[in-house]
Amino acid sequence: MSCYELEALRLGLMNVLGTEDRSAREHAESELEGHLEGPIEALAEAGTLAATERHLDAALVDLEEEIAETPSDDPEYDYLRGRLVAVRDAERAVSRLTDQGEDVLGGLNDAHDVLHATFPVDE
Numbered sequence: 001m002s003c004y005e006l007e008a009l010r011l012g013l014m015n016v017l018g019t020e021d022r023s024a025r026e027h028a029e030s031e032l033e034g035h036l037e038g039p040i041e042a043l044a045e046a047g048t049l050a051a052t053e054r055h056l057d058a059a060l061v062d063l064e065e066e067i068a069e070t071p072s073d074d075p076e077y078d079y080l081r082g083r084l085v086a087v088r089d090a091e092r093a094v095s096r097l098t099d100q101g102e103d104v105l106g107g108l109n110d111a112h113d114v115l116h117a118t119f120p121v122d123e
Contacts, residue, residue, distance in 0.1 A: 002031050002032075002035075003031075003083055003086060003087070004031070004032060004035050004040050004059075005040065005043070005056065005059045005060070005063060005083070005087045005090070006086060006087060006090060007028040007031040007032050007044075008028075008032060008036075008040045008041075008043035008044040008055075008059065009043055009052070009056060009087075009090055009094070010024070010028045011025065011028045011029070011032075011043075011044040011045075012043050012044055012045070012046035012051075012052045012055070012056075013046075013052065013094075014028075015045070015046060015047050016046065016047065016048060016049055016052060028044075032044060038058075038059075038062065039055050039056075039058035039059040039061075039062055040059055042055040042058070043055035043056055043058075043059055049094065049097065049098045049101065050098075052094055053091075053094055053095065053098065056087070056090070056091055056094060057091070059087070060084075060087055060088065060091065063080070063083065063084055063087060064084065066080060067080045067081060067084060
């Protein structure tokens, strides 16, 4: 059993952050071998935080559907539910990352405005 959503998310975030850890990338790719399709593939190939959030949401929908179709007495049922909890937690983490990035952008804008207010430019 593997957490395809989490491995694909790791790859997507490596793309977004420009992480070049070859061994981490190869590990994630090997975990996803044979499962790179649909939202999982799109998530693994995401290049922006917005795309990461969008594809993670689609992967969550697929996981929820898989859980809904799995009988509660199936040996994989509890694992699937645990996977859902972990992926929802990851979704919140990506949202926080996006919010923090937007906060940094806002702070830079404020710093720019203060700089120009303090040192006006004659035009």
